[in-house]
Amino acid sequence: MEFKEAKNKFVQTWGALGSQWGINKTMAQIHALLMVAHEPLSMEDIMEELHISRGNASMNLRSLMDWGIIYKELKPGERREFFVAEKDLDELAVKVAQERSRREIKPALKVLKEVSTANITNTSAEAKQFKDQTSKLYDFVLKADNMIEKVTEYKDNWLARLVMKVMK
Amino acid sequence: MEFKEAKNKFVQTWGALGSQWGINKTMAQIHALLMVAHEPLSMEDIMEELHISRGNASMNLRSLMDWGIIYKELKPGERREFFVAEKDLDELAVKVAQERSRREIKPALKVLKEVSTANITNTSAEAKQFKDQTSKLYDFVLKADNMIEKVTEYKDNWLARLVMKVMK
DNA sequence: CTAAACTTTCAAAAATAATTGAAAATAAAT
DNA sequence: ATTTATTTTCAATTATTTTTGAAAGTTTAG
Numbered sequence: 001m002e003f004k005e006a007k008n009k010f011v012q013t014w015g016a017l018g019s020q021w022g023i024n025k026t027m028a029q030i031h032a033l034l035m036v037a038h039e040p041l042s043m044e045d046i047m048e049e050l051h052i053s054r055g056n057a058s059m060n061l062r063s064l065m066d067w068g069i070i071y072k073e074l075k076p077g078e079r080r081e082f083f084v085a086e087k088d089l090d091e092l093a094v095k096v097a098q099e100r101s102r103r104e105i106k107p108a109l110k111v112l113k114e115v116s117t118a119n120i121t122n123t124s125a126e127a128k129q130f131k132d133q134t135s136k137l138y139d140f141v142l143k144a145d146n147m148i149e150k151v152t153e154y155k156d157n158w159l160a161r162l163v164m165k166v167m168k
Numbered sequence: 169m170e171f172k173e174a175k176n177k178f179v180q181t182w183g184a185l186g187s188q189w190g191i192n193k194t195m196a197q198i199h200a201l202l203m204v205a206h207e208p209l210s211m212e213d214i215m216e217e218l219h220i221s222r223g224n225a226s227m228n229l230r231s232l233m234d235w236g237i238i239y240k241e242l243k244p245g246e247r248r249e250f251f252v253a254e255k256d257l258d259e260l261a262v263k264v265a266q267e268r269s270r271r272e273i274k275p276a277l278k279v280l281k282e283v284s285t286a287n288i289t290n291t292s293a294e295a296k297q298f299k300d301q302t303s304k305l306y307d308f309v310l311k312a313d314n315m316i317e318k319v320t321e322y323k324d325n326w327l328a329r330l331v332m333k334v335m336k
Numbered sequence: 337c338t339a340a341a342c343t344t345t346c347a348a349a350a351a352t353a354a355t356t357g358a359a360a361a362t363a364a365a366t
Numbered sequence: 367a368t369t370t371a372t373t374t375t376c377a378a379t380t381a382t383t384t385t386t387g388a389a390a391g392t393t394t395a396g
Contacts, residue, residue, distance in 0.1 A: 024383080056384080
């Protein structure tokens with residue numbers, strides 16, 4: 001397999017994976033490209049390599065920066081902006097976990113708390129089961145979210161440490 | 169908040185969450201509905217409660233069964249089929265983790281192995297960095313996937329156990 | 337200050353994914 | 367064997383998401 005072919009396969013696969021996890025394909029592809037790049041890429045570079053429009057590149061680069069998993073890099077004497085990806089995988093996983101917690105899990109927890117503690121007058125078995133199950137769900141998700149917080153505090157090498165603990 | 173309102177809020181929220189994680193909205197909503205139902209629901213019940221078509225209900229019920237997180241239940245003397253959700257949250261999480269591993273992580277690992285070990289003639293710094301980073305990614309994802317396998321073997325109360333380990 | 341280089345925005349278009357509904361299939365009852 | 371109840375399939379439609387591209391916005395240089 002030639003380099004270009006391998007790189008393309010990697011970028012495509014990463015993009016498809018992203019889609020399945022609710023991340024738009026182009027965003028995941030740009031991320032893939034930057035992860036394996038050995039030097040900062042300009043927007044122009046990215047547009048060219050992925051055959052995408054300027055607007056698309058701009059918007060997805062911003063999203064990736066909002067996730068905190070790519071950075072702008074300014075080259076002295078250069079007018080345009082360059083981008084690099086966080087290449088440390090522990091750090092990447094921590095960032096993704098923290099963002100998903102903040103954007104999705106925390107708001108879901110809020111709703112779960114609301115509905116599970118709502119003062120429901122209805123005394124049917126159905127209403128009882130609802131309260132019971134949503135309470136359990138709240139506890140479960142809260143526990144999982146706390147674990148994410150705890151685990152991602154380590155920053156360095158958290159996965160390896162966790163594997164150790166689990167294996168022993 | 170009244171029961172119907174609370175239930176609706178829960179179902180809607182679960183559906184939106186599903187979307188963000190790459191699961192179609194209706195599928196997540198059906199799952200939510202069955203999770204808090206105190207008795208098995210027929211397809212008719214589900215169609216009515218969610219205002220969806222028969223075809224949509226049928227297809228998404230099948231998907232949920234393929235994931236192994238809802239079951240068919242036959243009532244004696246009843247012609248039509250009823251459905252119940254796995255209500256044990258540990259079991260639910262294990263099933264979801266195992267399916268995602270099987271469907272998405274394992275195939276991704278295969279590609280990562282391929283591209284990271286490809287016999288690339290190109291000796292540029294770029295090609296070198298590509299091999300290096302994809303190898304690291306392969307190791308990382310493999311480790312994470314192994315952890316999922318290990319953790320989900322417990323079946324019972326795996327999250328609580330993991331939390332214990334992490335906290336201590 | 338003005339032009340040139342570059343980036344962002346956003347309405348419209350295109351692509352993708354989800355949903356419908358009716359016909360076909362299946363299974364049970366008479 | 368035929369009718370009736372129920373589920374599945376899938377082509378067509380509808381809804382949602384993504385992408386484009388040109389105009390507006392910014393920033394640096396001269």
